[in-house]
Amino acid sequence: MIYQAAVARWGETADCRLVGNYAAISAMPDGSLRLARSPWNAPPLYYANNCERAVASPLLRALFAAGVPRDLDYDYVIDQLAYDFRDGDDACWYRGVSKVPQGSVTILKRGSTQTDCWYRVDDICRSDPRGAAERALELVRDASEHALNIADSPALALSGGLDSSITASCLIEALPASQQLKTISFGQDSEWPGASSPDTMGDEIPLVREFAKMHPRISMHVADRAIGDFDHRTREMAAAMQIFAPGLANVGKFHGIYAKASQLGCDTLFSAELANQSFSADGRWAYAEYARAGKWGELLRLLANRPGDDRPILRKIAALSILPHLPAAARRGLRALVHPQRRDMVRLLTPLSVEALGNQRSRATLRASQSDWEDLTFPLNRQQAARHDYLAADSVGEDVNLAFEQLYGVRRRDVTAYRPLIEFCIGLPTESFACDGAERKLAKQMAKGRMPEEQRLNPRYGQHNADWHTRIGRRRGTLLTGIAAMRDHEFLSRTLDLDRIETLLRDWPEQPSLDIDADWPRMLAIPRAVLAAQFIGLIEGRNDL
Structure with missing residues (x-):
């Protein structure tokens, strides 16, 4: 009703005036359908349109x-298995079905479709860096108040980093003085030996506990550590989404978060996922x-x-x-000299067969897309980083979030997906994020007095799946049985390099090496092949895959 009223009042400019997270379908007086998705963060919106009918819904099942x-x-x-996510492409998983891009309006008339991508990152105005931390905190507080308006019993997914902790402190300030803030954190598997890369932290619970001590109004909860396998309830997730989301391999632990929220009687789960695109950007384009x-x-x-x-x-x-300024071919050649094993990062990390990957690359060349791993390098400047972040935000992650909501009956809301906050931070100069030898400068300034100094100045990033080696390793027998079943499937046996996947499982190291060449193929390729x-089994009505 609110969106329909905005369209009736402001017409084509309605979306420019709105701030929110929405996917909207409006029946227009001329008989057309007006489909719209908000920029930066929006539920998916799929449609099919021909001379016979026009159908649209966030759910492909509909x-x-x-x-x-x-x-x-x-x-x-x-394409998904090759990490070619076709950013900005309205093509979809099914022939005859398309998806409305974020920050866009699509008009469906009988047999015709017109899309206006009205939101442009390049149009964001510059922000005054003076008092940037104070202004950013004001905007996080505004976002917190708006988020709380739609939640009767919320909880926040809380890590030991900067993003969710800053958000937690602002939510506490926005809550009535008598009300506590429930938080839910996840830990690693009980058999995890404790190994993680030097620049990461696998166990964030100690930092969360110290943060909670500093904020007595936090009611801290920890998700069940037994939940976290890469394929936890993935068949149900795929059935809800009707798409293949490779990123499901990375979110097994979030089932524990949602399950705990449901157990606690929460109606909304808050997060701070888009903080890395706003106040908590690391500023590494500064290199x-x-x-x-x-x-x-x-x-x-x-x-x-x-x-x-x-x-x-x-x-x-x-x-x-220097390398980011060189032509792509020169970058690839130099990387191959220094890291021969990573001469072809896509081949290293994908479960695709050589033939399937070669054919995929040929199709990608024709449509001018490529794998995210084809030429991975840091952006050249702030503007390029913002463009990349905006395209990456329009991903299957929104389908995954919608599936979580359906499975657990808990609504999800990213507090930091607040357009005024995002645009203010994008408008700031690079020095606001990377300066005086420190990355994430703005977030660290905002965090002063809001968390223990050990946490605020901690340079390490959280590694959610630090226990991947433990979880996959103990299930190798079951996974190998699944690989054997795939060999009898015409598409899977031709598309996947099953011999390589089987070798990766059989030659299992006792401990993770913390080395890209040895660990990442096992951590990434194996789960994606299984998922x-x-x-494919779901789509074809098979239960043997």
Whole structure:
């Protein structure tokens, strides 16, 4: 009703005036359908339109129930396995079905479709960096008040980092003085030996406990540590979504968060996922930007203090500051000289067969897309980083969030997905985020007095799946049985490199090496092969995959 009233009053400019998280369908007086999704954060919105009918819904199941053919595009599944997410493409998982891009309005008339991508990151105005931390905190508080208006019994997913902790402190300030804030955190598997990469932290619970001591109005809860396998309830998630979301392999622990929220009687689960695109941006585009601008003093201080990177300073300059400015072919050639095993990162990390990956790359070249791992490098400047973040925000993650809501009956709300906050931070100069030898400068300034200093100044990032080796390792027998079943499937046996996946499982190291070449294929390729098979089995009505 609110959105319909806004359209009636402001017409085509309605979405420019609205702030919120929405996917809207409006029946217009001329008989057309007006479909819209908010920028930065919005539920999915799918549609099918021809001379016979126009159907739209956030749920693909609704389209199929209305008679839209369930004609899976198997090549789209292969694209996902190649980490080619086709950013900005309105093509979809099923032939004849499209998706409204975020920050866009699509008009459906009989047999015709017109889309206006009205939101443009390049149009965001510059922000005054003076008092930036205070202004950003004001906006987080505003966002917290708006979020609390739709929640009767909320909980916050809380980590030991900066983002959710700053958000927690602002939510507490916005709550009535007599009300506590429930928080839910997850830990690693009880058999996890404690190993994680040097620049990461696997166990964040101790930091969460100290933060909770500083804020007595926090009611702290910990999710069941037994929940967290990469395929936990993934068949149910896929059935709710009707899509293949490779990222499900990374969110097993969030089932524990939602399950605890449901157990506590919460109606809304708050998060702070978009903080990394706003106040908690690390500013690592400064590596290239400062080099180009000749700000060598700032650059050297940043590189010297780069977390978990003990390479000589000249090598850091070459890899992080000079390499991004070179042509893509030169970057790939130089990387191959230094890291021969990573000559082809996509091949290293994908479960696809050589033939399937080659065919995928040929199709990608024709449509001008590529894998996220094809030429991974830091952005050259703030504007390029913002464009990348905006495209990446429009992902299957929203389908995953919607599936979680359906499975657990708990609504999800990202407090930091607040457009005024995001746009204010994008408008700030690079120095607000990376300066004086420190990354994430703005977030650290905002965190003063809101968390223990050990947490505020901690340079390490949380590694949610630090226990991946433990969880996959103890299930190798079951997974190998599943690989054997895939060999009897025409599409899977041709598309997946099952011999390689089986070798990765059989040659299982006793401990993770914390080395990209050895760990990442096992951590990424194995789960994605299994989840792809589950999804194909769902679509084809098979229960043996």
